[in-house]
Amino acid sequence: MLRRVNVRQLTGSDTLVGKTDGQRDAPKFVNLVFGDDREESLLWDWSGIEVATASYFATTIIPLMRMITSGELAKYFLFAGLNKNCLDEFALVLNAEGLVAMLVKLKNEKVASVDLVGKLDPVYANTFREVIRHGAISAAELFKHSQSRGKSQIGKTAWVNRLTGLNRLRLLRKEKVGREFVFRAPFMEV
């Protein structure tokens, strides 16, 4: 399930600056996320936000991202509609905090493309791209694909570790199909 949240409507402002604004709005973000216990993907839509600064992100979104990566919250976050400034500021915080986020572009209300922003080992980033390319895939299938393309030095366990790591970062959803785990992007079922 993908739930879209319009940040402009949620906050009632198009200028979100500093920790003070963040402290004012943080309860709105928290209420929204905790309002539903189900595992779900939340698409934070920042279109209509003119200015959002690093301190604002650090006070509102970052604590929630920490909660989802620590497993306290069964949510997946996607971000859309960030203008250049907002994106630069968001990247500044993500890099400083050692976090990574999914940035999506929408077309006809569907996710048309996805990018990663923040700090992520290139090995993990490549694995993420592989999964997106295939839609849904298991470690065994990735292993087979890599072997067929001459990348046989990557063992099956390495693929398992990478996929599990990406799931822990809440960048991939994991589900059991038969005896193996299949990984997919949180927006793939939409």
Add this chain to the structure above:
Amino acid sequence: MQDVIAQTRIHPVGRSIITLMPTSDRYVSIREVEQYQWRVATNDIPLTVPVKGTQLSLAAAIELACFEQFLLHTNDENKLRIRFPTCGVWKLIRSLRWPNGNGTVKENSTVLSVLPQDSGRRSSDSLRSLQTDLRQHGFSHTLAGSLTGAAGEIIDNVFQHSQTELPGLFGYQLSRRKVTFCVADLGVGVLKSLRQNPQYRHLMTSMDALQTAIAPGVSRFDAGGYGFSTLLRSVAELWGKTRLRSGEAVLVFDRETEERRKMHSYLPPFLGVQVSAICRLDPPKKS
């Protein structure tokens, strides 16, 4: 002259006389201090071409206003006043009666706002007006947003970190394709603020503190600490200068030439933090 100023220690005594102790141990009058401060401010941050006589740039005027507050803070008689009767920006600051007064004043291209500690929201009006003015003075939509965010972050630092009841001061000045904005407070300063976080208790000087604080994620709180990073990111692609002052430390990020420079210097200790940024869309004209 500059060297002498840098080595000067200031000891305010009496009603209207300040004792300066430069290397020669001579005593100077308040008039000389006024001239001194003006020179210090304008020479260190030549933000505008000095107009004949006694015009001050916005940054210099706010620096002087802070200097005056520092002198008042350390002077028992509370009679010390710096006068600049012919300077428009100085008159504007005076009309605000900062830090005791309130409100916003606007004259031509200069806007000055007092930042009361109890109302972070009120600053959003000043920011909105800055964003609109920037667009009207040749700044792109993106740049206007970026600079507004930067100013907003530094203003927010006043509310979050100055730890004083005294209000801060925010000013900006626009001319075609150029903006200067300044934020000043009379609070505890960067060193005292950062040392409240055990992680930064090892910091011993304002210079160390300022150098540390410009990195992302450095704050007296466990979360936050992005104000200076946002500022420096926003102005990075523009010509100009960014100046951070706290305690006795000054950091200047000079982007006036192709070669970007970061410089540091020492001045007499101050209250709080003063930040000024001059941003131009065009390189400065060669003389």
